[in-house]
Amino acid sequence: MKNILLATVLGLSFLGLKAQKNDKYQTVEIQTSAICEMCQYAIEKEMALEKGVKSSSLNLDNKVLTVKYNSKKTDSDKVRKRVSLTGYHADDVERDPEAYENLPLCCKDGAHADDDEHHQE
Amino acid sequence: MKKFLFVALATIITESISAQDIMGRVIDHKNEPLIGATVFLPIAEKGSITDINGQFEIKNVTKDQTAIVSFVGFKTDTISLLFGQHLTIKMQEDTELDEVVIKSSTTFIDNVEPIHAEVITEKELLKTACCNLSESFETNASVDVSFTDAVTGTKTIRMLGLDGKYTLINRENMPHVRGLSARLGLNYIPGTWIQSIDVGKGSGSVINGYESMTGQINVEFKKPENSEKLYLNAYGNSFGRMELNANTAFAINDKWSGALLTHADYFNNEIDGNNDGFMDLPKAKQVNILNRYKYRGDRIVSQIGFHFLKDQKAGGQNGFNFGDDALTSTLYGYSSDVSKMEVFGKVGVLFPHAPYKGWGFIYSASVQDNKSGFGHKAYTGQEKTLYTNLIHQNIIGNTFHQYKTGLSFMIDDFTESFADSAFSRTEIVPGAFFEYSYMPNDKFTLVSGLRTDAHNLYGLYVTPRLHMRYEVMPEGTLRLAIGKGYRTSNIITENSQAFISSRNLVVEEELKPEESWNMGGSFVKEIKIGEQNMSIIADYFHTEFQNQVIVDMDQNPSEVRFYNLDGRSFANSYQIEVGTSLNDFISTKAAYKYYDVKATIDGDLRPLPYVSKNRTFWNVSYTSKYDIWQADATLQWYGSKRLPNTTSKSAEFQRPDYSPDFTNVNVQLSRTFRWGNVYIGSENLLDFKQKNPIIDPENPFSDQFDGSLVWGPIAGRMVYFGMRYKIN
Numbered sequence: 001m002k003n004i005l006l007a008t009v010l011g012l013s014f015l016g017l018k019a020q021k022n023d024k025y026q027t028v029e030i031q032t033s034a035i036c037e038m039c040q041y042a043i044e045k046e047m048a049l050e051k052g053v054k055s056s057s058l059n060l061d062n063k064v065l066t067v068k069y070n071s072k073k074t075d076s077d078k079v080r081k082r083v084s085l086t087g088y089h090a091d092d093v094e095r096d097p098e099a100y101e102n103l104p105l106c107c108k109d110g111a112h113a114d115d116d117e118h119h120q121e
Numbered sequence: 122m123k124k125f126l127f128v129a130l131a132t133i134i135t136e137s138i139s140a141q142d143i144m145g146r147v148i149d150h151k152n153e154p155l156i157g158a159t160v161f162l163p164i165a166e167k168g169s170i171t172d173i174n175g176q177f178e179i180k181n182v183t184k185d186q187t188a189i190v191s192f193v194g195f196k197t198d199t200i201s202l203l204f205g206q207h208l209t210i211k212m213q214e215d216t217e218l219d220e221v222v223i224k225s226s227t228t229f230i231d232n233v234e235p236i237h238a239e240v241i242t243e244k245e246l247l248k249t250a251c252c253n254l255s256e257s258f259e260t261n262a263s264v265d266v267s268f269t270d271a272v273t274g275t276k277t278i279r280m281l282g283l284d285g286k287y288t289l290i291n292r293e294n295m296p297h298v299r300g301l302s303a304r305l306g307l308n309y310i311p312g313t314w315i316q317s318i319d320v321g322k323g324s325g326s327v328i329n330g331y332e333s334m335t336g337q338i339n340v341e342f343k344k345p346e347n348s349e350k351l352y353l354n355a356y357g358n359s360f361g362r363m364e365l366n367a368n369t370a371f372a373i374n375d376k377w378s379g380a381l382l383t384h385a386d387y388f389n390n391e392i393d394g395n396n397d398g399f400m401d402l403p404k405a406k407q408v409n410i411l412n413r414y415k416y417r418g419d420r421i422v423s424q425i426g427f428h429f430l431k432d433q434k435a436g437g438q439n440g441f442n443f444g445d446d447a448l449t450s451t452l453y454g455y456s457s458d459v460s461k462m463e464v465f466g467k468v469g470v471l472f473p474h475a476p477y478k479g480w481g482f483i484y485s486a487s488v489q490d491n492k493s494g495f496g497h498k499a500y501t502g503q504e505k506t507l508y509t510n511l512i513h514q515n516i517i518g519n520t521f522h523q524y525k526t527g528l529s530f531m532i533d534d535f536t537e538s539f540a541d542s543a544f545s546r547t548e549i550v551p552g553a554f555f556e557y558s559y560m561p562n563d564k565f566t567l568v569s570g571l572r573t574d575a576h577n578l579y580g581l582y583v584t585p586r587l588h589m590r591y592e593v594m595p596e597g598t599l600r601l602a603i604g605k606g607y608r609t610s611n612i613i614t615e616n617s618q619a620f621i622s623s624r625n626l627v628v629e630e631e632l633k634p635e636e637s638w639n640m641g642g643s644f645v646k647e648i649k650i651g652e653q654n655m656s657i658i659a660d661y662f663h664t665e666f667q668n669q670v671i672v673d674m675d676q677n678p679s680e681v682r683f684y685n686l687d688g689r690s691f692a693n694s695y696q697i698e699v700g701t702s703l704n705d706f707i708s709t710k711a712a713y714k715y716y717d718v719k720a721t722i723d724g725d726l727r728p729l730p731y732v733s734k735n736r737t738f739w740n741v742s743y744t745s746k747y748d749i750w751q752a753d754a755t756l757q758w759y760g761s762k763r764l765p766n767t768t769s770k771s772a773e774f775q776r777p778d779y780s781p782d783f784t785n786v787n788v789q790l791s792r793t794f795r796w797g798n799v800y801i802g803s804e805n806l807l808d809f810k811q812k813n814p815i816i817d818p819e820n821p822f823s824d825q826f827d828g829s830l831v832w833g834p835i836a837g838r839m840v841y842f843g844m845r846y847k848i849n
Contacts, residue, residue: 045747049795 025054028076030065033089034058039103046086053079065090145208147175147190155212158192189477189520194346194417214347239263241318247800248742248753248789252356252364252386254290254298254315254340255307259787260755262698262712262738263320264338267731269304270618271814271828271835272436272455274402277304281322281335281662281694282716282732286615287608287637289325289333292340295465295485296330300533301504301614302489305459309430311384311409313354313366313845316341323662324586324604324639327554327570328512328525331584334606334637335664335692345370345378345415349847353797356843360402360836361390364843377416384409391439394837395810397818399828401836403436403455404443419473425466428487432459437496438821447494453821455621456494463487477520481512495620496821500613502537526555529574539613539626548609549577564592579634582607596647603640610635610670612683619674619681621828629684636667641694655701666690669720674730674765676723679824688721692729698738706745712738728763731832733782735760754788762832767816774816774825780832783809797846808838 034043040058043065047056052073058065067079083090087099100108147158154175169177179188188208190198195212241261249259255276258264265279278285285307290298298306318340325337343352348370356364363386370380388405395401413426435443436455447454465485472478484507491502512527533548552574559567568588575581586604593599610632613620620626641662648655669690673682698712714736718729728734736759743752760782767776789802811833817825 048747048749049793 024070024072025068026071026076027066027068028079030067030076030080030083030090032058032063032065032083033095034060034063034065035108039088042103043083043086043088046082047079050074050079050082143188143208144178145176145210147171147177147192147210147212149195149212150214152211155192155195158190158195158212160188160190191473239320239322241320243316246312246315246318247751247791248755249312249787253308253312254310254318257312257315257318258320260710260740260753261320262710262714263322263696265714265736268831268834269829270621271401271831272399272403272621273434273457273617274405274436275305275308275617278307279732281639281664282692282718282729283335283664284615286610287334287606287635287664288336288338289329290338290340291329292465293342293467294329294339295483295508295510296332297340299332300489300506301491301502301535301537301611302459302461303611304615304617305432305457309407309409309432309459309461310340311366311382313352313368313384314342314382314411316343316348322643322660323602323641324606326568326588327556327572327584327586328510328527330529330531330552331572331574331582331605331607333604334608334635334639335662342411342413343368343370343380343382345372345380345413346417348380349849351846351848353846354843356841358839358841360388360392360839362386362388362405373414376418377414379412379414382411382413389443392836393439395812395814395835397813397815398438399453399815399818400436400439400441403434403457405432405434406443407432420471422469422471423467425464428461428463428465430459430461433457448497448499453496453826454494455496456492458492459489461487461489477514477516477523479514481510481514483510483512484508491614493617495617498540498620500537500539500617500620502535502611502614505532505534507532521559521561523558523560524556525558526553528553535611537611537613539620542626542628544613546578546609550574552582566590576634579609582634594646596649598645599642600644601642603638606637606639608635612670612672616672616681618829618831619672622681623822623824623826624674624679624681624829627680627682629682632670632683633668633685635669637664637669638667639664650701653702653704655699658696658698658700660694660696662692662694664692664694666720671720671722673722674829675727676766678765678767678770678827686721688724689726690720691718693717706743708742708744710738710740710742714738730763730765733760733762749793751791751793752789754786756784756786758782758784759833764830764832767827767830770816770825774827776816776830780811783811783833785809785834797844799842799844801840801842803841804839805834805836806838809834810837811835 032043034040040060043058044056047053047067052070054068054070056065056067065083069079080090080093084093085096085099087095087103089095147155149155154171156171156173156175158171158175160169160171160177160179169179171177190210190212192212195214198210198212241257245260246257249256255266255278258266258278263280266276267279269275269277280288286303289296302309318338321337323336325333329337348368350370352368354366366384368380368382370378372378384407386405386407392401393399408431410429411426413424415424416422433443434455434457435441435445438452438454441450441452441454445454445456447456463485468482470480486507489504491500493500508531510527510529512525514523514525516523529552531548531550535544535546537544552572554570554572556568556570570586572584573581584605584607587602589601591599639662641660643658643660646657666686669686671684671686673684676682695715696712698710700708700710702708716732716734718732719726720729736757738757740753740755761779763779764776767774784807786806787802787804788806789800791798791800811831814828814831814835816827816830817823820826
């Protein structure tokens with residue numbers, strides 16, 4: 001009986017530890033103003049360099065960036081701030097104007113809007 | 122002229138030469154569109170500029186046309202419309218004046234993938250953190266790096282089995298590592314200054330002179346317009362060597378930009394792992410500064426640079442220090458004190474409406490001063506050099522036929538003394554050259570060049586060179602090259618290892634310039650296996666000397682004799698290299714080299730000393746997504762090498778005829794952060810050391826002493842650590 005109790009306690013505490021370990025990682029979905037593959041590359045690279053971020057992936061169809069992060073090292077606000085500093089809107093966080101200025105032209109507003117226009121001699 | 126051309130996979134290639142519309146997109150190396158790039162068809166006299174997306178369209182053209190794509194700051198590209206109606210043109214940034222970039226032997230044109238060229242990029246250079254150009258080839262299979270003696274710690278390179286002095290080493294297309302710095306000059310180019318290195322095997326283009334006999338290496342330094350605003354590198358290793366680099370690039374106004382590249386290293390420890398009383402590596406300190414400016418106007422592109430170098434070494438027996446006089450010291454000392462100053466530059470005249478046309482002028486003036494002590498023997502050498510090269514580029518009729526022609530002029534003045542002999546000479550060499558390129562399509566290129574130089578001391582040099590490239594099958598390219606080369610040898614500085622010994626210098630006769638033919642070819646095949654690429658490179662080169670200055674250390678172990686070749690001297694080099702990526706993160710490169718290098722030494726044809734007949738090379742590289750982590754390991758196996766004959770030495774001082782084989786492993790790990798990166802690595806990880814590299818080290822002033830018989834590493838395992846900080 002004692003052994004069973006001990007085993008149960010150990011088992012529970014192990015589960016607890018495991019749960020705690022899983023709790024460390026949280027996922028956040030952020031609506032961004034990314035446009036093209038270039039933007040995707042820039043944002044995902046910045047996420048890879050960001051402290052506490054485990055993985056990230058940007059869906060170019062709906063511009064949603066999914067970030068898995070360690071909640072002990074960072075939080076969703078810091079992640080949004082980083083997206084903003086890369087030059088893109090992140091939910092309600094406005095993009096950093098200076099970073100936006102430095103973006104490649106294909107990542108700027110309307111860059112791909114006039115695809116059908118061709119200047120010709 | 123290095124082009125990477127991509128064609129949309131949807132391209133429908135039709136055979137007809139009927140009129141059609143072409144559309145395309147012009148992008149730069151970061152895949153960003155270039156707005157306002159000119160796309161121009163000279164024959165049809167039609168053109169267009171790219172819009173905000175880098176796109177263009179030209180209506181009603183025939184497919185036999187060639188389009189010229191140009192954009193300020195990028196290499197002008199020519200593209201055959203045979204590639205299809207939907208083009209994506211990836212422009213290479215032009216870090217050079219357009220006039221001087223033809224390097225047919227390394228030109229790559231491919232219609233699906235950018236292929237492996239032997240271009241060592243900055244990213245590749247980061248795999249070897251230390252320290253200068255001589256070590257930049259550690260991850261390249263074509264260039265061999267080796268130590269030369271037990272005292273000076275000098276690393277040298279070899280190509281095609283022959284000494285690096287037979288390779289023309291250019292800095293931004295001007296001959297640079299030559300003359301008195303043919304050997305040590307590699308150590309004067311800090312790794313952090315280098316933007317890229319092009320390695321061309323076999324004879325090079327006639328534009329850069331007659332000196333390339335086994336190959337041509339061009340080193341591009343960091344440019345004002347595309348370098349980091351600030352770049353700092355700090356390096357330290359387990360021997361106690363420290364290095365600091367600080368580079369900065371700045372814009373002065375719309376047209377002027379500048380860069381300052383600096384390097385300092387300091388090493389003042391006595392490492393004597395083998396307890397022979399001699400330092401395994403000399404103490405060393407160096408200050409190296411390069412300041413350059415660039416002007417870019419609409420028609421004129423110009424740059425000017427200033428270079429200052431001071432390099433000091435103190436080696437030999439433990440206790441010998443900087444500033445000690447080797448001549449009077451009771452210790453066997455090696456001292457070296459080199460200073461160099463240089464002004465160099467370029468002026469280019471461009472024709473915006475005729476991008477195939479241009480003028481270029483290259484100049485360099487330098488003064489170099491060497492003072493060395495090899496035990497009780499003193500060496501002094503001064504070299505003053507003036508080099509100019511004027512190049513004109515144009516087309517004949519259409520861009521299928523292009524030519525480059527020009528005039529060069531060089532004055533090279535040497536004043537040298539060694540022990541009780543003095544040497545001096547002044548070379549004055551005016552020259553003229555013409556190089557014709559035929560590029561009828563993207564599968565075939567023929568470059569034929571001829572130069573003549575009127576050498577004031579050695580008469581007329583006639584230098585023909587021929588290069589051909591042919592895409593014999595999809596993704597399979599054959600290159601052939603043949604060419605002549607000449608050079609004047611500087612026996613003391615090129616063979617300084619021989620003087621770390623009791624050997625006396627014997628020059629048997631008046632030495633003539635060295636002269637050789639080189640011929641060979643390579644075949645490159647790219648294979649796609651699933652998602653991954655594999656490349657196979659096989660090459661063969663043959664160098665045959667008509668004259669060579671023979672360095673004879675065989676005849677008498679107490680002498681080093683120099684004389685003109687009397688008989689045959691040749692080098693056959695075979696190499697096969699296979700590179701493949703195992704997945705998106707791991708790639709590997711393996712090479713096997715076979716060298717058959719023989720020269721007539723002391724009356725008979727025998728293998729050249731210190732050349733491994735067999736060598737293998739293996740590199741594994743791991744790069745995590747977005748380059749956050751990078752790990753590299755390189756293994757090199759060196760087969761046995763012939764050693765100079767020591768049979769007439771007393772029995773205890775004799776050495777075997779051949780060295781054992783050995784393996785060297787280098788590894789490095791680096792982590793990238795937003796501000797830069799941190800790296801840690803090891804050279805000679807297996808801690809292999811040549812035992813007893815010095816003969817009779819207890820009696821360095823005896824007639825048995827010899828520190829020149831070095832075939833392997835002397836210092837053991839070295840671990841290094843460093844960090845780089847960047848502001849873009």
